[in-house]
Amino acid sequence: MLQQTRRQFACGALAAGASVLGMAPSNWGGQTARAVAAELAGKPGAKIRLGLVTYLWGQDWDLPTLLTNCKKAKIGGVELRVQHKHGVEPNLSAGQRAEVKKQFADSGIVFVGPGTNEAYDYVDPAKVKQAIENTKAYVKLSHDCGGSGVKVKPNDLREKEGVPREKTIAQIGNALNEVGRFAADYGQQIRLEVHGSAGPLPIIKQIMDVAVHPNVGVCWNCNGDELKPPGLEHHFNLVKDRFGATCHVRELNLGDYPYQDLIKLLVKMDYDGWVLLECRTKPADRVAALIEQRKVFERMVRQAQE
DSSP, X not given: OOHHHHHHHHHHHHHHGGGGGXXXXXXXXXXXXXXXXXXXXXXXXXXXXXXXXXXXXXXXXXXXXXXXXXXXXXXXXXXXXXXXXXXXXXXXXXHHHHHHHHHHHHHTXXXXXXXXOOOOOOSSHHHHHHHHHHHHHXXXXXXXXXXXXXXXXXXXXXXXXXXXXXXXXXXXXXXXXXXXXXXXXXXXXXXXXOOSTTOSHHHHHHHHHHOOOTTEEEEEOOOSGGGSTTOHHHHHHHHGXXXXXXXXXXXXXXXXXXXXXXXXXXXXXXXXXXXXXXXXXOOSOHHHHHHHHHHHHHHHHHHHHO
């Protein structure tokens, strides 16, 4: 995992890391943060934290409702998908950004950062430039609101439009270097979601071989392509040294994705980052569903540690 990630996110680790034990900061009781950290430090994987991507389960919650529900479910952090009801967008004033930061701080929930749709694969150079500028705006937003990084996408290869694959890969990688340098000045990380037709892990590795800036990391996304031969562990190892601070998962107890195997790999590497629930079902009670997912996650981590 990126060494810069360890430095940038250590400040939030004591509180947010308690999610592995099923405890939110407000529920520590007589235990101090130092005592909790000491208990967690005993096993690999103790620094993995559970959070939520507001993809579907949080898309229609305003920020106070989102934070209240995460606190009830003991979910430690949130990646805010942009253009959703919580409304944390670059058009916020300085005062509004300070208020967002305060709401997160008061709740004890960590703002992991914005989840954007910015991508760098466009054939039109003007669109690539605009995506870079948009990303920089989200970097500033994340910084001002207390976040630690911005999620972006590669996103597609453009061979059908006559663009050689190698050119698109280089273009994406060079754009990531530019936004990575910019983000470093704000203490933010650029997190490349494994997404789109440029999302197979061998291609992501090629992109990261171009995107050499240490402030650019991979956001694992559990797409299923990585299960094809030669399998999960092989594809995981292709990019594990470039992992950023976020990993997206769907419902951990549904479908045929081998989440226990993934958690085992994360524990083995002693991952210091967020496993973020990007759930797709439509449960009647989303808070209860979050609680269920947290318990499944905790059980999987314990099993992997054993």
